[in-house]
Amino acid sequence: MDASWLKVMRTVAISGVAAKHLAREDARTCLVIGCGEQAKGQISAMLEVRNLERIFLYNRTRTRAESLKTYIYEVLHFEGDVEIADGPDEKVRDADIIICSTSSRTQVFDGTLAKPGTHISGIGSFKPDMQKVDLNALKRTDKIVCDTFEGCMEEAGDFLTPIEQGEISKDNIDGKLTDLVLGELSGRENESDITFFKSVGFAMADLVTAVAVYRSLKDKG
Incomplete structure (x- = not known):
């Protein structure tokens, strides 16, 4: 099994489950900052848990955003609108969900622009010196959830x-x-809450994904 594929799949699944609990039920718009391979899966996961109508893309290299736009239409068969932004802050106010799927070491959007009710998903940064979600966003957040507390206290800048x-x-x-x-923590409690999910990844998720692949192949002979 390809370890890179497993990493993408488990991160995608984790982000999707988090959004299922934390994003507004009526979330219809999604901003993706960083349009690499991980972004393909992230968008797929959001489409599984929410009925998105508009997707905004931003990448420092515009050609990568254009490639992702094509993928969304041709592979994911998205029937809504996909728009490429000229800057990361351009569509923050319009987004119900913001996905930061970059390995940037610096902040990628202005947290003061996020509207009430926004769900923010932070993936891709996994080192103590990587801080892509700014302090303004954190201070305005009503609920912060992480994949593992131990991992985030070691790696989440x-x-x-x-x-x-x-x-x-x-x-x-x-x-x-x-x-x-498990229901030990409530998800979104208010339509105006800003929620934030942070994932740095953990090996157990890779293993669980690998086991699922193995069992599926075994069942198929």
Whole structure:
């Protein structure tokens, strides 16, 4: 099995489950910042859990965004509108869901522009010196959920940098994805809440995905 494929699939699944619990039920617009391979799966996951009508794309290299736009129409068979933005902040106000799927070490959008009710998904940054979701977004967030607390406290610069600066604390993180799924943590509680899900990845998710692939192939002989 291709490890890169497994990584994409498990990250996609995790993000989709988080959005199912944290994004507004009536979310119809999605902004994707970073249009690499991971973005293809992220959009697919959002389409599984929400009835999106408009997708906005931004990438520093416009040709990559154009390629993703083609993929969304031809492979995912999306029937809504796909628009390529000229800058990361251009469509923040219009987005019900914001997906940050880049390995950027610096902040990729202005958190003050996110409207009430927005769900933000932060993936792709997995080192202590990577902080792509700015402090304004974190401070405005009503619920913060991570994939694993231990992993994020080791690798998530989105948390570690502002914690070191004394801007937020570990207590600002409300819980883990498993808490949501098991009902030990409530999901979205208010239509105006801003929610944030952070994933740095963990090996168990890769293993579970691999087992699912193996069992499927075995069943097919």
